[in-house]
Amino acid sequence: MSWIKEGELNLLEKISASILKAGPMPKHVAFIMDGNRRFARRKNMERQEGHMQGFDKLAETLRWCKHLNIQEVTVYAFSIENFKRTKDEVEGLMELAKQKFERLLEERENLEKHGVCIRVLGDLNLLPLDLQRLIAKAVLATRAHNKCFLNVCFAYTSRYEMTNAVREMAWGVEQGLIQASDVSEALLSQCLYSNNSPNPDLLIRTSGEVRLSDFLLWQTSHTCLVFQSVLWPEYSFWNLCEAILQYQVNHKSIQNARDVHREHQKLLQLEADRTCALSAEHLQRHGNGKPADAGRRQEALSHYVARRQERVRHFLEALTTKRDSFFTDLCDGGLA
């Protein structure tokens, strides 16, 4: 089965989609595609068959999302915790991933036609080398596409991602690019695997579980969470509509909470800048002994902010280069 499913919605679906689209639509939806194994057990299938059907459902869901003008989808494909499963199942899942990424490379043209950009979020180092190379190739092949985005979380947990972001910032400090005082909520967000995406507006978990299981914990702090009882391989267009409707009912209050949070964050940043600028100025003042007036202080503050922003920009550029070269090195290694 391929990554892209062609086909239009039927009339009833089309009308419902148009009605939904009259309201605020989520731009980015995240899925925890839970219930493949339970589905297989219920239907007396092999476990692997359940996982295959789960993937097919993903392709179908992407088609619905396209028709609903949802540009970005993030899915939880494989958690670092999943390495604890039986060797058999892990190997099966790795094999499935290999097949799918090979298939993706074959479908390159089709992906280009639809403008699909595929990103893989997670620590690729934990995966077998041949899969790493395939993923790197797929990511590099589609990176320039910009109509819709599919983020696949693979070898991922949110705590690991946050820790990795801290590690990257610490690396920046080691390299002398930033100072420890430059660390902020905004910078941490920029160092996550998901740094190129806006936060999801809607998170859907299927199969009736009511927890996040270490998925996008940072990014979903102001996201509409919808828990649905249907198993993932049985997910339907109408389930998706129901979730979007729930998002629309919640939209206003979550948006308000987001705005409040953003304002608060700005205030915190200003406070931090003021403290840093003051202490820098205090050091200078020791030189000539005169206390600064308000104008001088303001000047020192804006000077400090400009320098901080410059540092952060440099650091983020360096980080991007570092991450890009990880992928290109993998690809070159594969060719050699």
Next chain:
Amino acid sequence: MALLYGLLWRLLLFLLHSIRALVSCLRVRLRNWKGRLWERAMATLLLPMSMAGFPDHRGKLNLDARRTAGNGNCLPNRRHRWLTDGRSLEKLPSHIGLLVVEEEPSYTDIANLVVWCMAVGISYVSIYDNHGIFRKNNSRLLEVILIQQQHLLGTEGSKYNVEFLSDCADKPHNNVLSCRPTVKVLSPEDGKQSIVEAAQQLCRSVENKERSSKDITVSMLDTLLRESNNIPDPELVVKFGLVDSTLGFLPWHIRLTEFISLPSHRNISYEDFWGALQRYCACQQRLGQ
């Protein structure tokens, strides 16, 4: 056509809002109705003689007994019932989060919830609202908790001592020496901002060449975020209100937390709370396997 779709959407949303309002209204009504039925049954069974002459007071008296529980014999009974309730569950969270996503929080109802948590045997209770209102009015909340504790558990209830953890402007209230039930009031600052602070701390130690960036691990951050108290992550968060979001509740700590929603914390009854605990009990975790 677009206009028609717009109209239809508005209609649909209006319907949804009304259904939600209706459901939460019915819930309260139904409970009151059930409560009244219970009162009547009790009255006819136990107090037919003494109450016969004062029909007007009957309802009020019973209501008072239910609501404030100021008097007599039902206290130890109730305390005993709550304790056995807690023991009867297969699993009980050791740390529960009460997440209020409503405007106008009600201190008494939150205090009742805290007391019930203690009574069934939950050791840690975190209270959160996304405006930080409880945090700002920390001392008032503690006062109300102590009052409700007296009301619901009676004087003997003081063996459930509250330890109030907070590092905000108010001075910490360490009420008596017990270390068992611990109540913590959280605000949005305890969420992402605490992760940022931990990150700063680690980066500073890298700056001072105390450690290398490669040494930073998940468990290192986890230890920093647990603080000194070593409180476990909340296994259960009960969310009160119609907004389906965590609104910034401790992003690091809710990795395996089960979320259970109740429409409102206002006028919440013990039965509602008990229902949430039972639902938690039915949740199974596979931990990745």
